[in-house]
Amino acid sequence: MKKRDFLKSVSTILGGMSFGLHFRFIEKKLPKYWIWLRPDFKTKEDEWHTIFAKLKAAGIEAVLPQIYSSHEALFEIEGYTVKERWLEKIIPIAHDHGIQIHAWMWTMPCNDPQIIEKHPEWYVVNRKGEPAYNQPAYVPYYKFLCPRRNEVRQFVQHRVKTLAQIPELDGIHLDYVRMPDVILAKGLQPKYNIIQDQEYPEYDYCYCDYCRSEYQKLSGVDPMDLDDPQNDKDWYEFRYKAVNDMVNQYLVPAAKSGNKAITAAVFPNWQSVRQQWHQWNLDGFLPMLYQGFYNEDILWIGEEVAKAKQRLGNDKPVFAGIFLPHMKDDDLLQAYQHAVEKGANGFSIFAYGNLNPKDYELIKKMTK
Ligand SMILES: [Zn+2]
The missing domain is CATH 3.20.20.80 (Glycosidases)
Structure with a gap:
């Protein structure tokens, strides 16, 4: 790093300008x-x-x-x-x-x-069993x-x-x-000439084999067999968690x-x-x-x-x-x-x- 750049980055560092040992742990603002x-x-x-x-x-x-x-x-x-x-x-x-x-x-x-x-x-795979790699939704x-x-x-x-x-x-x-x-x-x-007044299977993911078997291990149910997946809190949470984790x-x-x-x-x-x-x-x-x-x-x-x-x-x-x-x-x-x-x-x-x-x-x- 050139001296000028070094000084510039130092000047943007948040906090009490503590150099030395703690320097590398301080994040920029x-x-x-x-x-x-x-x-x-x-x-x-x-x-x-x-x-x-x-x-x-x-x-x-x-x-x-x-x-x-x-x-x-x-x-x-x-x-x-x-x-x-x-x-x-x-x-x-x-x-x-x-x-x-x-x-x-x-x-x-x-x-x-x-x-x-x-x-x-x-x-990912939708609720109709269509994988996104060859049957993607929308675009x-x-x-x-x-x-x-x-x-x-x-x-x-x-x-x-x-x-x-x-x-x-x-x-x-x-x-x-x-x-x-x-x-x-x-x-x-x-724009896509569709009306989505509820969750339809062709846009609802992820029902891939791995997600289905993991959910089944946890709940005893194959998500493909859920009667009302869009109102199933556990199935919703399971998918949020996949992204969160x-x-x-x-x-x-x-x-x-x-x-x-x-x-x-x-x-x-x-x-x-x-x-x-x-x-x-x-x-x-x-x-x-x-x-x-x-x-x-x-x-x-x-x-x-x-x-x-x-x-x-x-x-x-x-x-x-x-x-x-x-x-x-x-x-x-x-x-x-x-x-x-x-x-x-x-x-x-x-x-x-x-x-x-x-x-x-x-x-x-x-x-x-
Ligand atoms: Zn999956």
Whole structure:
């Protein structure tokens, strides 16, 4: 590490500046103002400097670059097709401008043809017995892995561990830590031309052989034989726990092995995606409060922040995830002010590519 960078990272360390023996156990302060960034290989180094400088001037403290979206990796990792070492390239540039980098990775979907071929049994199965690797719900990429299987947990953990070993990386950000939506957000159902007034078998997971036999061992019942699975509390809890255990027992320790912050993008309608995130031992949460998909207005964002804080016991930071394409005029500012009143610790904007010049001015006001 160059001396300048060392001093910079020291200056962002939280707490009483105790050097010496305790130094390596002190974590950096978690940012308040985040923005998601989709991959971009065309932008040149000097242009990245301009981009990060502009974001910093607006008050943005962390960028979440998407470095894995279920197939090729955009960082060096063993066993994967590495398309480009994009993450390693942008970290030092961001740091030059005092911006943290938290690597945004998809967690459960896996569209790697080699994995599909070698391990079809790793994939979730719906209540009709259809596996996601060849009969995915809604869209072709909805090929989710089963969060209960040890091999899957280790496969995902390897990715988090590898990221955690990148010394300059500030944090790891999990996305898609869940099962496919058993009920889609209301505003999305017309898009797929479906009405989901209850849980239908083709969208209800995971009924893979492993989950069925594990549940049978525990309860004496094959979940395929349940009369009313959508009202079966034990069967619900069993599936929440599969995801919770993967996060808490595999992914959090992997991130902490490299002393990284770990956060996740999560759903407000958490039951529908088997995502009981208030049980996860993460450093912070970035709920995707994209009101348009739920046929709600901007005030709903704050209401959901309040619910999240309550579910978390007011114990963990919640950064309101804001969907830029749903915002008009000064909605962004209004929505965020309301979210702060309801307890938001900051915001995260989706996404960099949707920013227009007037948004920078609004963000400046939001980060003041
Ligand atoms: Zn399963």
